[in-house]
Amino acid sequence: MIEVKNLVKRYGSHTAVDHLSFTVEKGQIYGFLGPNGAGKSTTMNIMTGYLAPTEGEVRINGIDLLEEPDEAKKYIGYLPEMPPLYPEMTVWEYMEFCAELKKIPRKKRREEILSAMELTKLEDRKNSLIRNLSKGYKQRVGLAQAVLGLPEIIILDEPTVGLDPMQIIEIRDLIRSLAKNHTILLSSHILSEVSAVCDKIMIISQGKLVANDTPQRLEQTMKGVATLNLEIRADKKAVQRQLQSIRGIRHLSVKEGEEEGTVFVTIEEEGEEDIREALFYACANAKMPILSMQSVKATLEDVFLELTSETKKEDQRVEESPQEASPEEFKETEAMEEEEDVRDL
Numbered sequence: 191m192i193e194v195k196n197l198v199k200r201y202g203s204h205t206a207v208d209h210l211s212f213t214v215e216k217g218q219i220y221g222f223l224g225p226n227g228a229g230k231s232t233t234m235n236i237m238t239g240y241l242a243p244t245e246g247e248v249r250i251n252g253i254d255l256l257e258e259p260d261e262a263k264k265y266i267g268y269l270p271e272m273p274p275l276y277p278e279m280t281v282w283e284y285m286e287f288c289a290e291l292k293k294i295p296r297k298k299r300r301e302e303i304l305s306a307m308e309l310t311k312l313e314d315r316k317n318s319l320i321r322n323l324s325k326g327y328k329q330r331v332g333l334a335q336a337v338l339g340l341p342e343i344i345i346l347d348e349p350t351v352g353l354d355p356m357q358i359i360e361i362r363d364l365i366r367s368l369a370k371n372h373t374i375l376l377s378s379h380i381l382s383e384v385s386a387v388c389d390k391i392m393i394i395s396q397g398k399l400v401a402n403d404t405p406q407r408l409e410q411t412m413k414g415v416a417t418l419n420l421e422i423r424a425d426k427k428a429v430q431r432q433l434q435s436i437r438g439i440r441h442l443s444v445k446e447g448e449e450e451g452t453v454f455v456t457i458e459e460e461g462e463e464d465i466r467e468a469l470f471y472a473c474a475n476a477k478m479p480i481l482s483m484q485s486v487k488a489t490l491e492d493v494f495l496e497l498t499s500e501t502k503k504e505d506q507r508v509e510e511s512p513q514e515a516s517p518e519e520f521k522e523t524e525a526m527e528e529e530e531d532v533r534d535l
């Protein structure tokens with residue numbers, strides 16, 4: 191079990207990890223999800239003892255990582271974002287080298303290396319030079335050193351980045367098979383990656399934890415928030431006055447429509463109740479014709495975008511790969527800024 195409490199990491203004036211707290215329970219797969227620059231690698235480097243935090247505490251099975259790093263690190267296998275592979279070594283030589291670093295007793299070494307290679311399906315590449323391996327196999331070597339000695343907790347930083355779809359499926363299967371006997375924490379900036387294998391998702395944005403739940407519950411929470419988009423022929427003030435009294439509206443925004451004399455209304459619904467009929471009668475009674483009405487349900491993808499998009503713009507200054515942001519996301523942000531009349535009900 192891992193307990194992270196109030197973890198902070200500052201690089202100069204930039205806060206890469208901002209008071210993160212969470213626990214990782216035994217025997218589950220945890221996904222650390224967030225856009226590039228969110229602070230995933232920094233957090234993982236701290237949790238594995240490779241980087242000192244500015245503030246905060248990490249306990250591995252009750253052992254304080256900062257006070258007893260060697261003892262705490264025994265429980266952890268780590269695949270960093272860029273694993274330090276030695277291209278001139280064969281796979282076997284590299285694994286022996288890692289076994290020595292991990293202080294695996296000499297007598298057990300052969301057996302442990304063989305079992306790590308079996309798990310990662312590397313047996314047939316035992317004598318290949320690492321330099322000559324494909325990207326997928328190199329990644330497996332990185333994984334093999336992480337699982338070597340069968341540590342209780344395995345931490346994988348973007349384990350499928352740069353792999354082709356077939357290799358991604360293989361690595362996913364491998365991760366699932368490891369989960370039978372290990373606790374796994376993996377990171378990714380791709381939602382589908384995490385929702386496909388993880389029992390729990392922690393969404394991190396600008397160094398902060400913005401969600402921590404099962405994929406199903408995250409989706410459900412957001413599904414509760416259905417959005418209605420309406421085009422109404424009326425003026426803004428009248429629409430606001432009429433719709434104000436309707437129950438079940440969490441948030442209402444009204445802006446000028448494309449056509450003159452029309453408005454575009456976005457309504458966030460509250461609870462399960464269907465308010466479409468109430469909207470219809472309210473508008474009809476007030477002689478405000480509804481020109482169109484659409485119901486939009488949130489997906490897990492929306493949860494992720496919503497939770498991570500607000501901080502995105504600010505992060506541009508320090509963002510290393512701004513191309514990761516989807517165009518829709520920016521469109522949405524711009525549209526929101528144009529809005530003149532937004533009220534919270």
Ligand code: ADP
Nearest residue numbers: 201206225226227228229230231232233508509
């Ligand atoms: P992620 O793994 O989620 O993409 P990182 O943990 O690598 O994010 O980075 C978090 C933030 O910290 C980014 O804004 C990044 O630019 C910054 N950062 C990471 N490492 C350093 C460093 N050694 N010096 C200065 N800034 C850094």
Ligand code: MG
Nearest residue numbers: 230231232271
């Ligand atoms: Mg990273």
